[in-house]
Amino acid sequence: MKKRWYDYLWIVELIYMALGFFNILFAWLGMLFFCIPLIISLVRGTKGYCNRYCGRGQLFGLLGGRFGLSRKKDIPNWMKGKAFRYGFLIFFFVMFFQMLWNTYLVFAGVQDLRQAVTLLWTLKLPWHWAYHGTLFHPGVAQFAFGFYSVMLTSTILGLITMVLFKPRSWCVYCPMGTMTQLICKAKSPKGNIVTE
Amino acid sequence: MQAKTKTRRNAFIDADSCVACGCCVKVCPLGAVSVFRGIAARVDSKRCVGCGKCAKECPASVITIREVQE
Numbered sequence: 001m002k003k004r005w006y007d008y009l010w011i012v013e014l015i016y017m018a019l020g021f022f023n024i025l026f027a028w029l030g031m032l033f034f035c036i037p038l039i040i041s042l043v044r045g046t047k048g049y050c051n052r053y054c055g056r057g058q059l060f061g062l063l064g065g066r067f068g069l070s071r072k073k074d075i076p077n078w079m080k081g082k083a084f085r086y087g088f089l090i091f092f093f094v095m096f097f098q099m100l101w102n103t104y105l106v107f108a109g110v111q112d113l114r115q116a117v118t119l120l121w122t123l124k125l126p127w128h129w130a131y132h133g134t135l136f137h138p139g140v141a142q143f144a145f146g147f148y149s150v151m152l153t154s155t156i157l158g159l160i161t162m163v164l165f166k167p168r169s170w171c172v173y174c175p176m177g178t179m180t181q182l183i184c185k186a187k188s189p190k191g192n193i194v195t196e
Numbered sequence: 197m198q199a200k201t202k203t204r205r206n207a208f209i210d211a212d213s214c215v216a217c218g219c220c221v222k223v224c225p226l227g228a229v230s231v232f233r234g235i236a237a238r239v240d241s242k243r244c245v246g247c248g249k250c251a252k253e254c255p256a257s258v259i260t261i262r263e264v265q266e
Contacts (some may be wrong), residue, residue: 047234048207049220061219080213168255171217181216184234 005054010062015053017155020117021147024130024141026146034176045187052179057168060158064167075165075172085178092175095121099146107139114142118149120156132172202266210258211236213220220259221249 016033019026033056037049045106050057064070077137078084115128127145158170171177200227204264207229214225214236221237229250237250241264251259 041234045233047216047218047231050216051231052219057217057219072252075255080215080256085215088260160216165257166257168219168253170214170255171219172256177215177217178264181234184216187237188233 007058009053009055010058011055012164013059016055017151020152021130023132024115024117024127024144024148025134027144027151028140030101030147032153033151036178037176038183041183041187045184046052047177047180047184048063049180050171050174054171055157056155057171057174060162060168060170064162069141070162071165073165075169079161079165079169086174088173089175089178096150099143099150102146103143104140106142113133113138113145115145117145117152120153203245203263205248205261206241206244206264207239207246207248207250208260208262209237209239210218210260211238213256215256217255219253219255223249223253225249 016026016029019029026044036053037047037082040046040048063194064072077108106113115126116124117127117133118124127148131141131145158174159175161169207220216231216234216236218237221231221253226243226245228240228245229237230240231246232238237259239250246261246263248261251257251261
């Protein structure tokens with residue numbers, strides 16, 4: 001099958017993750033990975049982002065598939081069930097808003113900038129070497145640390161499930177994927193009905 | 197005389213559990229799978245030959261290959 005330009009977007013994902021090690025402010029670019037899928041689903045009513053452009057999915061596919069870093073076993077039933085998928089989406093939302101709240105506190109001057117990346121919502125990793133001051137408010141940097149924490153945490157979860165189950169197991173419970181699918185369902189005139 | 201029944205293999209998708217990620221679309225060598233309105237994948241049974249590549253790829257393992265009688 002002929003490769004298209006968008007089959008190489010895994011490189012963008014790799015560069016994004018790498019840039020966060022040099023300057024945390026690059027984490028802001030990750031907003032693209034949040035906004036583009038939402039825009040595509042809202043405007044076109046498709047999961048075009050997941051289907052074509054998701055660099056993270058491609059990266060897992062490559063590592064788990066071509067590089068063989070996956071057991072290629074079936075994902076457990078509970079993980080592909082709606083309860084877990086929607087539950088994880090809600091959990092993700094809560095964590096996201098908590099991150100926005102921390103950003104707000106720094107903007108409001110109530111809290112000082114914390115130069116740390118929080119892994120798996122608990123482990124605080126020192127990350128000061130990726131921060132060299134900013135022309136903007138420290139709140140801008142706080143958001144970057146928080147956002148990069150979200151991206152790194154989800155990458156690690158994705159890598160773990162890639163190894164344990166199928167390469168792209170992350171796609172099953174990816175909050176963006178669940179959210180865009182819900183938007184598509186809401187937009188579809190026939191609702192959930194797929195068969196003609 | 198015995199009536200001849202042809203059996204062929206076809207992919208079936210559990211649409212309710214499908215996450216519409218599109219992994220199956222990417223691997224299908226015959227372009228027989230598509231994601232319908234971002235909701236679930238759908239197989240064109242006329243084009244599908246039941247090779248099973250999609251079933252192997254599907255991260256949610258919601259595709260099964262079954263024999264169908266014609």
